[in-house]
Amino acid sequence: MTDGEPGPAAERRTRRRGNDLVQAIHAAVLAEVGEVGVSGLTMEGIAKRAATAKTSLYRRWSSPRELLIDALHEAHPQESPSPGADDLRGDLIQALRQLVAWIRTPAATAVVAIMMERHRHPELVDAMYTRVFDARGGTFTSTVLRHYAAQGHLDPALVTPVVTDIGEALVLKHSTDTGEIPDDDVLAAIVDQAILPAVGIMPARGRPTRTSASRSRPEPTD
Structure with missing residues (x-):
């Protein structure tokens, strides 16, 4: 690679679109919360892990927790x-x-991470039950x-x-x-x-x- 040419991360940013990009972001937020917990979850961290721009996240989700709930919903059978x-x-x-x-799956690991902090983030736990578990049929x-x-x-x-x-x-x-x-x-x-x-x-x-x-x-x- 010569000076001025895009690196692998930049190439991934330009090539992924639509559903491919969303899947990459979903995978990134599930992995991120498993490592840093709910309190350490940031758009910057998710974007870096997904190798995409932070603006790509804010176009679809207003906060890391909204993104997390969306990813959990999509991953839940x-x-x-x-x-x-x-x-x-x-x-x-x-x-x-x-x-x-x-x-x-990483989604289950993410759920464990959320439940470990449920006393600090009760509203996130409520959203997980109503918008993920209940929305997918309950237990x-x-x-x-x-x-x-x-x-x-x-x-x-x-x-x-x-x-x-x-x-x-x-x-x-x-x-x-x-x-x-x-x-x-x-x-x-x-x-x-x-x-x-x-x-x-x-x-x-x-x-x-x-x-x-x-x-x-x-x-x-x-």
Whole structure:
């Protein structure tokens, strides 16, 4: 490269447009908040990480936190139950798979960073729940359960906030207890042994499932 020629960062700035640029900025803000926290989040830092001009950010977002909420919304998965409501168990397992996949993303790391500072930024936490989680259907499995209730396959009175929290809570508990992300066997166990019975459906006899306890805790020795 000779004097006066644009460097790689400048080339990226001029070549990226539209959705490519937005995706780069979203990735930058999620990575940035994971490193510096909410309090350290600035437009300057995000722009530098995204290798773009700060003015590009201000054209779309009024503040780093608005940008962060937008990035979280775009990164958050949304359940798609079977249109015919003919596979409740499969749809519930798939919803929990979406949760497991999301846990591995920078968006999930960003959510943890926000929650660690929730006492300092309660308005950001409120925005995250209303404009990200609720806007995408609520807790994982909520959309599936409401869909089946609306189709007459479940009693709507059983689809309570406690029931819609079960899958998400048990996936996170398994991860906390074992230090591992649940596999499909554990997800099936959560559906068969917790969610389906909570809505009045007992799984078929003989269906093999494993609990997190059976996977993670050794047998006692004498």
